[in-house]
Amino acid sequence: MELSADVSHSRPRDAFDDHKPPKKRSRDPFAGLNQTEARVPPLPSKGQKLERKWSMGERRSAPARKRSTEPFKALKMQRALAAVPYGQRSQIKDQISEMESFEEFELLPEVQQAIADALPGLENVSPTPAQRVAIPELLGMKGKRVRRRNPVEKKEMEQFLLAAETGSGKTLAYLLPVIDAIKRAEAIQLKEEAVKLAAKEAADAERRKANLFELESPPLSKDHNPNSGRPRAIVLVPTAELVAQVGAIAKSLSHLCKFKAAPISASNTATVIRNRLFNPKGVDIVISTPFLLGSIVESNPNILSRVSHLVIDEADSLLDRSFSPITSSIVDRATPSLKQLILCSATIPRGLDTYLQKRFPDIKRLVTPNLHAIPRRVQLGVVDVNKEPYRGNKNLACADTIWTIGRSAAEHSAEGKEKIDMKRIIVFVNEREKAVEVADYLVSKGIDAIALNRDTASERASHILASFKGLAKDEEPPVPSPEAVKAAKTNYFPVGSTSTRKLVNTKVIVTTDLGSRGIDTCAVRHVVLYDVPHTTIDFIHRLGRTGRMGRRGRGIVLVGRGDRTDVVKEVREGMFKGQALI
Incomplete structure (x- = not known):
């Protein structure tokens, strides 16, 4: 084999070569045979990086990605929460560490005594971090020495x-200062009325002395109470269930404090709403939803003429697109008489943060050290739906998980040592239609499950919550038979089968995030996340339904195909480290 004489010489260039596209390097394994030089890159000297020159026949691989050392990368990609610096968290933690009892707050004696009625069955009650942060600021306390503001002389509205x-315990955190302010304003008003009455009696006595033979007119019938339908404080909540929950707490406080609270919602009849709001004895606190109160204000604007305290609970919901117009109109109409505007929320979404910066730039933010963090007492478990025996069937995985939770109580009750432990579980889904589908499937597997969403009628929702919270007074807890306990040990259901067994010791509600607002979840120890939450806000709200008031809880996430496993992994790491999910 002989090579050509000009094999090492390149072809002469012509005028058309400048317009031709550059020739691509061939990936053929024999593309480097006609090379006359080895083209081996030199060795790098000390302190210099290796600059690699690629040969014609070598395939260039993609450069290695730099591994980020910054934690919670996946969560920051979908971050929707306003950040709170850790330096500020530490400072708040040091400030509230010295407050160990409610007696350190400058509350009226009757308000102090009413706390025991609001928290029955608890001894040596100590305030929660939310109450330690909020109550002193709302009362106007400065350190341990109190300098109280006069609610009558103060003209500017305070925003918190x-x-x-x-x-x-946010409900008690804002109710106690509001009740204290109402009772103090009432005492001042009684003193002023006593002074006016004494002056009037003195004037009448002088008039009678001057006109001894003048006949006195008979006393008139008692006039209507001018404070009827004119509350001093209003609490706005998004759902009728929350109206009943906050109203029950306010009623427990009113036994000793002697104030009138009126919880009104769409679940009440028109007669009940009228009797509570326009009570002849007057009303002090009204708890309602924005749409109902807004419709009443349209026909009776005088309702907001005496409001000194306005509380917007669940502000992240009441100030979003659906509630913001009606909530803002109520705030605008009540502003002339307002002394304090209090917004409460479990999270600070970026949308709420932007709204507050525009509408209330001077608002004072009272945050707890563990804001946007899931407590360590709540554990998070993960179930891989793609593995055996589920094979991607989330409904099957959900039913199997619930039977596993209920089985432990059934086995314990079979020994006969204690009564059966009733398990209450909340299953969270992302879509309202999915709640009905999952609940029907769980019922077919012998589980007492009911769907609850925003489309559920008010009366039916009240009945569902009453059944979920506890048994009736005259109802004995069911005790499973030994056969049922034995059958519950094998909790695997083949796909498409219908179970004849019943899980009698478990109650389940399948709901969405908004549907769960207002559910009294102190007895809930387990939540099942059927769908992986879209954002960290949903994670905090769903896992926050268990482990309340210092109790332990457990959340279980069902991870299937297409779910964000990286987000679930980082949430578990953040919960283990006790860090905020921002």
């Missing part, structure tokens, strides 16, 4: 944002 994790 109370942001604390779910289950931290």
